[in-house]
Amino acid sequence: MASQSVNRRTFLTQATAATAVGLTIPNINFGAQPKAADQVIGHGSHRYKVVPNWGVLDAGKNPVNDCHEMVEDAKGRLILLTNETKNNVIIYDKSGKLLETWGTTYPGAHGLTLSNEGGEQFLFICDNNRHQVIKTDLKGKELLKIDYPKETGKYDYPTQFTPTETTINPVNGDIYVADGYGLNYITQYDAKGKYIRHWGGKGQENGQFDCCHGILVDTRNKANPTLLITDRRHNCLKRFTLDGKYLSTIALPGSYICRPVLHGDMIYGAVFRSTSDAYPNSGYIQILDKNDKVVSTPGGSAPVYKDGKLEEQRKDMTANTFMHPHDVLVDSDENVYVPQWASQKTYPVKLQRVS
DSSP, rough: OOOEEEEEEEEHHHHHHHHTTTOOOOOOOGOOOOGGGGOOEEEEEEEEEEOTTTTTOOOOTOSOOOEEEEEEEETTEEEEEETTTTSSSSEOOOTEEEEEEESSSOOTTTEEEEEEETTEEEEEEEETTEEOOOOEEEOOOOEEEEEOOOOGOOOSGGGGOOOEEEEEEEETOOOOEEOOTTTOEEEEEESSEEEEEEEOSSSSSSBBOOOOOOEEEOOSSSSSSSEEEEEGGGEEEEEETTOOOOOEEEOOOEEEEEEEEEEETTEEEEEEEEOOOTTTOOOOOEEOTSSSOOETTTBBHHHHHOOOOOOOOOBOOOSSSSSOOOEEEOOOOSOOOOOOOSSTTTOEEEEEEEO
């Protein structure tokens, strides 16, 4: 965790950026701030305490750069993806003990998705620098590569394709790729990587996006699964059918959410910045219930609905837990792990559920 002096510098940076976007920053007595490990963050039924020094490794041997995403495999191992090529994949147990590392060829490692195929598990890595999606086994053996989708007719050259996330249909293995840093199309493939269809693109219409950063097959309605797709700069999630037809929008004003993550009946998401995507160190976590209502915002302001609409949320300036959360992993014990982007090369934050 950052020292008090670093917190002051961080706050001053936030205050400068916040002034630029017209935010009001409250007066804070830094000397009175509780330690991060003593803080309880979140609201209502989803409140958490920070587990000090979880997962901190010897940075000389196992460094991280941006800690982008995490998943839990069937053995309960926690798999972290970082764009540090000394060890792109770092595997922990739940206590934070290092179990294994691999990967030196993913300089733009960004998206990480776990799939289950007939009892065997695989990883899908989105690499921004390679402009590819790569399927691997859990030991790192590459099994499939998806290059830029020239079949769509939308891409003139490979580097226009900068994928940020995938999701896998658990029924038929279809692969959906979100090109959040490229042309903002969603491209659907079959399980073998054969092109099926595409939709979206950058724009203001319901079926378009401005940074379709994350994507999820939402299986809570077993009879009618849908896709939840981030529209990050529009501060919302958008729901589509599995064949790309727009259904609805979940407005999350103030929240630049990275990707939706399903756990039980709840949707979790890391918000890398709030109120403005130019406002540094202003991230938090958002938790939505089965009715797509925000019920808790660890590290952020309490969710308030007025006339059925969520009021704008922002960082809780009394909390110093996060800088730029990029993903959320919820384990089988309901604890939360938060890898962070551009956060001084720090290891993930573990939150222990207290209510």
